[in-house]
């Protein structure tokens with residue numbers, strides 16, 4: 001008799017890299033690689049994949065995995081002296097066997113706790129001591145929750161500052177069928193125009209060319225509506241005021257070695273982030289940033305797709 005698969009399973013993934021599979025009772029699942037502390041799969045209770053991972057993704061250090069949810073820390077993008085998006089996505093994280101307690105109301109018992117601490121080598125690149133704890137949890141029903149807790153453990157009395165993003169790649173039917181709600185009328189920095197500041201116009205955001213924008217002071221809830229798939233992603237966030245929206249489009253897609261030429265049509269990055277105002281921690285201080293992803297079927301007929309309800313409910 002086949003035994004039921006465990007809710008939390010440690011196993012080997014592509015190229016023998018360690019990964020953890022989470023499964024909740026109704027059939028939802030997620031996969032997390034210790035390499036990068038990176039979620040690479042999130043499936044709903046029907047077994048449908050919600051995240052995009054490139055068919056050309058290289059699951060091999062030191063290249064970050066192209067897709068899923070890379071963690072950008074301690075630097076987002078090229079906004080600083082470190083490598084693009086910082087080093088957390090290129091490190092092998094460990095299982096945190098004894099994490100400090102979470103609030104009693106964290107609804108899930110299907111989760112894994114990871115931890116990243118600097119090695120002596122890392123210290124030369126970023127001379128700070130820290131503990132980065134990441135909990136990846138599946139709620140009953142399949143919502144995916146990521147909680148990052150970053151603590152300054154410097155013993156030299158020095159504060160440090162960082163920027164951060166959950167660089168989520170959503171899987172979508174077709175980029176021309178998708179719109180993002182919750183960011184209209186906000187200010188953004190345009191990465192395609194030397195980070196110049198603009199104000200978004202119009203009702204909702206749709207896509208017809210390359211986009212790489214950092215929206216500032218965004219609401220805690222953003223919706224990504226996929227008309228063809230009849231599915232809406234709802235991203236809820238806490239501690240992360242900014243939101244990056246990125247699609248490389250055809251020209252940049254061709255320039256990315258680990259990304260298929262046409263794959264830009266089937267992905268959209270919407271990234272809960274803290275970029276404009278870096279987070280500063282004194283020794284002993286801890287910062288917390290949460291992202292929660294859920295889906296709402298658009299065929300659902302109780303008015304849940306009313307943008308006002310999606311965004312305020």
Ligand SMILES: O=P(O)(O)OC[C@H]1O[C@H](O)[C@H](O)[C@@H](O)[C@@H]1O
Nearest residue numbers: 077084085191212244245246269
């Ligand atoms: O190629 P990567 O280093 O993974 O970065 C991919 C993209 O990430 C973010 O969305 C940035 O805003 C983009 O400027 C960048 O191109």
